[in-house]
Amino acid sequence: MRRANLVEKDMVSIGTLKDLTNVFESLASTQVAKVKNNAQTGQEFFNLLWERYTSLRIDPRKRITERDGIGDLDRKVLVLLSAEAGLSGDLDQRMIESMQTEYDPSNTDIVVLGSHGANQLSQREIPYIRLFQVPESDVYIDVAPVIDVLMPYKTITVYFEEYLSLGQQEVRRMDLVSSIKTMTDELEEGTMTDFDTIFEPSIEEIAYMMEASMMSLALAQAILQSGLAQAASRFNAMTVAEDRASDLLRDYTMEFHRAKRAENDRRLREVLVSIKKKRREQAGSMI
Amino acid sequence: MRMAKLDFEERIKVIARAPFHVYYDGEASAFSAKNAVGDFSILPGHADFFSMLEPCKVEIINGETITSFDVESGLVTVRDNLVYLFVNV
Numbered sequence: 001m002r003r004a005n006l007v008e009k010d011m012v013s014i015g016t017l018k019d020l021t022n023v024f025e026s027l028a029s030t031q032v033a034k035v036k037n038n039a040q041t042g043q044e045f046f047n048l049l050w051e052r053y054t055s056l057r058i059d060p061r062k063r064i065t066e067r068d069g070i071g072d073l074d075r076k077v078l079v080l081l082s083a084e085a086g087l088s089g090d091l092d093q094r095m096i097e098s099m100q101t102e103y104d105p106s107n108t109d110i111v112v113l114g115s116h117g118a119n120q121l122s123q124r125e126i127p128y129i130r131l132f133q134v135p136e137s138d139v140y141i142d143v144a145p146v147i148d149v150l151m152p153y154k155t156i157t158v159y160f161e162e163y164l165s166l167g168q169q170e171v172r173r174m175d176l177v178s179s180i181k182t183m184t185d186e187l188e189e190g191t192m193t194d195f196d197t198i199f200e201p202s203i204e205e206i207a208y209m210m211e212a213s214m215m216s217l218a219l220a221q222a223i224l225q226s227g228l229a230q231a232a233s234r235f236n237a238m239t240v241a242e243d244r245a246s247d248l249l250r251d252y253t254m255e256f257h258r259a260k261r262a263e264n265d266r267r268l269r270e271v272l273v274s275i276k277k278k279r280r281e282q283a284g285s286m287i
Numbered sequence: 288m289r290m291a292k293l294d295f296e297e298r299i300k301v302i303a304r305a306p307f308h309v310y311y312d313g314e315a316s317a318f319s320a321k322n323a324v325g326d327f328s329i330l331p332g333h334a335d336f337f338s339m340l341e342p343c344k345v346e347i348i349n350g351e352t353i354t355s356f357d358v359e360s361g362l363v364t365v366r367d368n369l370v371y372l373f374v375n376v
Contacts, residue, residue: 038306038307041306041307042306042307045304045305045306045307045373046306048302048304048371048373049362049373049376052337052362052364052371052373056337139306139307140306192335192337192364192366196335197334197335197336197337197366198334198335198336198337198338199337199338200322200323200324200327200336200337200338200339201322201323201324201338201339203337205339206337206338206339206362209339210339210362210376213376217306217376
């Protein structure tokens with residue numbers, strides 16, 4: 001059995017670890033509370049706008065995604081929306097595993113947002129062409145520099161983490177360009193064409209202005225969702241770590257008390273033995 | 288295309304919002320803003336309409352109450368007396 005003072009030292013370390021995980025858990029919880037409302041309000045806004053946008057029907061040849069300089073590069077790009085720092089559980093790892101199923105280095109480039117994802121890719125020796133930092137924010141960040149890099153690609157696929165609940169986050173995949181292109185495929189109910197709707201300026205100009213901004217909005221919303229999911233994942237990871245630290249602390253406390261009792265017992269035994277010895281000596285001298 | 292009809296009992300429903308802010312959500316009698324063509328107003332019974340806004344002051348009139356706010360950019364859609372204004376898109 002270890003000595004009580006050594007166990008006590010470990011107990012102090014584990015106690016500090018428990019306090020730290022508690023602080024990280026509180027920080028993550030604050031971050032979730034801060035981002036959640038905006039992420040959900042932003043999602044409602046985006047869904048409404050997307051509904052209106054996808055009801056537009058125009059000549060496909062006039063679309064921004066069919067114009068010069070857009071989609072010229074005959075390669076696809078995978079965009080990885082990861083965390084800026086560690087301590088976000090295994091979400092980024094799961095996302096990279098999902099992404100790897102469609103990654104072919106011969107025709108695919110990777111753009112990463114967040115240094116944690118970049119580190120994970122480097123560890124797996126998967127190259128990426130650009131890394132963007134993602135500030136922790138509860139509002140949309142400016143994604144124009146990312147969109148500029150993505151625009152030349154024929155196919156743009158975004159991998160991000162979606163917040164379902166505090167206990168559940170999922171890896172999602174979104175095809176930015178194809179979700180816009182498929183709009184013109186069929187004329188279903190609820191569509192808006194220049195036969196039945198007044199467009200000011202023209203429908204082509206509106207579509208031209210909207211396509212770039214919808215792409216930016218979709219990416220910004222995905223980044224916001226991703227940030228929320230990462231904060232929730234961090235909260236879960238810290239909750240688990242704190243639980244483990246509590247269990248460990250309980251075990252150490254038990255071990256400490258046992259060691260302490262064993263030490264007391266040993267001392268008591270030593271005292272008793274010496275008393276007995278003393279008595280024997282006294283009895284011997286009296287004879 | 289439907290023509291505007293003068294029915295003062297009829298109302299429009301207006302939802303004006305930015306990604307993280309709701310400017311207005313409720314019934315109204317008129318909606319005014321400005322696009323590349325010029326100033327315009329939406330009244331009940333307006334034809335289906337889809338427009339990008341220029342920087343302007345948006346006014347939503349509901350009886351005696353006028354709600355107004357400035358926008359730098361925006362998108363307005365009208366269909367079946369339902370007006371959506373997406374601010375800053």
